[in-house]
Amino acid sequence: MKRRDFVQLTGLGAGALLLPSTMMGNSIPAEALLSPGMDIVVKKRMADVALNTAKSMGATYADARIGRYLNQYVFTREDKVQNVVNTESFGIGIRVIANGTWGFASTNSVTEDGIKKATEQAVAIAKANSKFQKEPVKLAPVIGQGEVSWKTAVKKDFKDVPVSEKVDLLLRANSAALQNGANFVNSALFMVNEQKYFASTDGSYIDQDIHRIWPTFGVTAVDQGAGKFKTRQAMSAPMGMGYEYMDGLDSEKLDGAAGLKLYRNSYDMVEDATIAAQQAKEMLNAKSVDPGKYDLVLEPNHLGLTIHESVGHPTELDRVLGYEANYAGTSFATMDKWKSGDFKYGSDIVNIVADKTQPGSLGAVGYDDEGVKCKKWDIIRNGILVNYQAIRDQVNMIDQNESHGCCYAQSWNDVQFQRMPNISLEAGKDPYSIDQMIKDVEKGIYIAGRGSYSIDQQRYNFQFGGTVFYEIKNGEIVGMLNDVAYQSNTQEFWNSCVKICDQNDYRLFGSFFDGKGQPSQISAVSHGSSTSRFNDINVINTGRTI
Template sequence: MHRRDFLALAGVGAGGLLLPAVFGKVIAAEQLLSALDVGFKKRLADAGLNAASAAGASYCDVRVGRYLRQFVMTREDKVQNVVSTESTGVGVRVVAGGAWGFAATNTLTEQGVAEAARQAVAIAQANAKVQTAQVQLAPVKGVGEVAWRTPIARNGMEVPVKDKVDLLLGVNAAALSAGASFVNSTLFLVNEQKYFASTDGSYIDQDVHRIWAPMTVTAIDKASGKFRTREGLSAPMGMGFEYLDGAAAGKVVSPNGVVNYSTSYDMREDAIAAARQAQEKLRAPSVKPGRYDLVLDPSHTWLTIHESIGHPLELDRVLGYEANYAGTSFATLDKREQRFQYGSDQVTVFADKTQPGSLGAVAYDDEGVATKRWNLIDAGKLVDYQATRDQAHILGKTESDGCSYADAWSSVQFQRMPNVSLAAGRTPLSVEQMIGDVENGIYIVGDGSFSIDQQRYNAQFGGQLFYEIRNGKIAGMIEDVAYQIRTPEFWNACVAVCDERDYRLGGSFFDGKGQPSQVSAVSHGSATARFNGINVINTARSLG
């Protein structure tokens, strides 16, 4: 679990006293199954649109949002907390006098929304007095009244809390029986009920579901006091509770016997494996620093993609408008014009908010723009960035990329990373075949700690499990591994990517950005990939 994930969940585990404000008020679990009437949401939206237009807005959009979340947190044989939260309100964004204005309210009446719309116009008109360049919006054709829902088989909110608790406590018991000293397990469910309306003529009702089942298993050597942990290998997904059914069809088994999970997750099986691997880590020798060929599993690569490609190709970072959460970007606009060699010809990276099962999957973004897939890097060449309606003209585009998002009704929407993924290789290549061609390498599974500089150029990444590769064979587990990269050098060292059969998603439930800070959920897909000659350091406090 990364620091931003820990901070978001820590308050929930402490009795809810530090519950982040964005999560809303605590409610009974039964209330998670309710929804606002679509007709009621349309009346609220029309009140805002009409009031904004009457007050002088040239454009207006209204978002009626109901955000539902549930946390179930356990440790060993104890339930630490069960929390259900709800936050409902309306955000109104306008352009008036060529400037943006935004206001929000949780007064769910037509009068309340109209007042927020007039306040947004007043803010825009005040901004217009000091703004030097007017807002330029890429055109969007209104779609009328449409609806979209995450294609789930089982709504996690409908599953009784007892069943969720029983699942987690069973997972914990299995890990303890397999040799774990401690184990924490959590279920985190999200349902975003989002209604978007705009003066372009769109009324879009979307029902978005996500699920995450993180865990941490710890093994302790009582003689020495040494301990090692292994995090769960599941990915957070844009799915329902069916993700936890453990169906064999969703599994991919690595050459070292590690089971990774794509469309289905057997949490109990992973907990048992985690307990055994945490014990194995206690006995594993420390890595010898040097240069190695790295074979990176998708459960690891997603984070490297996120930090060294996803964030630096956000247009607001490129332009220097955004610097929160690790700075701006080295990938400046001139590099797009030069078709900068970001990676080798094996590296094609695409953005896509339509991927089934992904965290970012929706039909329309929070500006009412239909989502799509487009290339950011094509055969190693930098070809594009991520742009919203008011950014498109900067790149000479005639339409938005559909990557605007707000984490709550009370937050203004802005450019957020879509799903950003490394395309699978086109030539048939299995993981076994890839490893079979490596003489001196390390196979890395799972994400770990990371560090990256203020322009996303220099970075360091750890992982969960590390296996030495000698002469095409897995030679055994090693420990204390981290690799250091310069972003272009690293991606240019990519010599092979496995084919579509190995393609899997990873991702982050709490990707931070902005000031005030917002979080979003984003997936990153890849197949196993090989990078030659990467510098590996030893992270142990002592090599003795």
């Protein structure tokens, strides 16, 4: 399922029925989410059954992942609760190398007998596949971590918050939107807790407790006389945080351009819904954009999606090598460009990093699903492509001997593979605010929030829309615009980046359901940036037909 489909799901009474099965599991009562699950001592004993069985059958490497995945989703529309979903999924996945070849099997029978049978199956699969393997798997070395743990820095666990409190918040946001001119509104809360235990023959026993949350809504205003309607989506970002994200602390609010409220580290859903209704009404009578070249001022909630599609996906090494093409195609950022050492992906001020340790981000964990300690590394430095995203069995292909620590599986029932870490644009080094940026623009458009998007199968030519658009003339915002989308290619776009606001404006965008692979898996990833300016970008009018 595509990311944009999930935004639409929040308006469906049976929206939860369309969620990927991996995000569901067995339906349970809300109070069952509070169960502590399997004791860590038992997890270690069960994991050792898998590792010892694999080694006894000739495997040269094995890892076991015991996972308990807890999800809670709440859907509302106007003054009604449409659905409350609580699910749990629990099991173990075993991955092995035998005869130089990968094998994988999983089971929800987390007992000694169940684990032994699954491990035997994994080894048998590896040995059968080895008849067709041309080259043996080559793993980058990793230091065994021993017994360690990591946990998202949660101040308020969503499982401890009554469902009634969550419903009340959504309905208050809906009511605020309706009172301020919206005709329709739907809202949702997605909350996830991954309890993951990893063990490997390298000597790691890693226990992790990971939390994510995503509040969202869609507000629609209708002009019945003109037969028009406009919708404004939430300005929230999915976060790797607990329910404290919903507290809406005043100290965490930021002022965007045109009076837009933006949020960092906490989110005021009622305030955002209020402003959304007012802006949706304003959109009904806003001017339609005149096509042409504009300087674009892009705020982080918008720019994050552009980063995701034009930098995140094309620097995944499996796409670069042509091993992966599902969902997002391959990549124009081929090995020859990287090896040249001077490929200008962007202008000199463009510095993009991968970071699995960024607090509050969706991708933040202590260790990846191969037991590699997570880190931060450069993808683009001073505009030059300097690295990719790679895991233990890939880094040798780019002459490196250390995994980047970006391996992930969406559940215990899926084999882990390379997934996008947080990919972010570094903030500008010099003090520079949004107001200063607007004043420096003679003819431009300020774009906030995510919208429609399209990009080709090499992640090169693209078109992006947004949520709200404001025209800039002679250093001032003069009014709202409609029907805006911009077109460019990845290299041209990033080389047109001329200014980036400083760290005070830095915020995260997130993709809660990013799809990849066949069979498909989803993951969650954040993209940070400050508001940035891109000069002379081609803008089209999406409301006009030829």
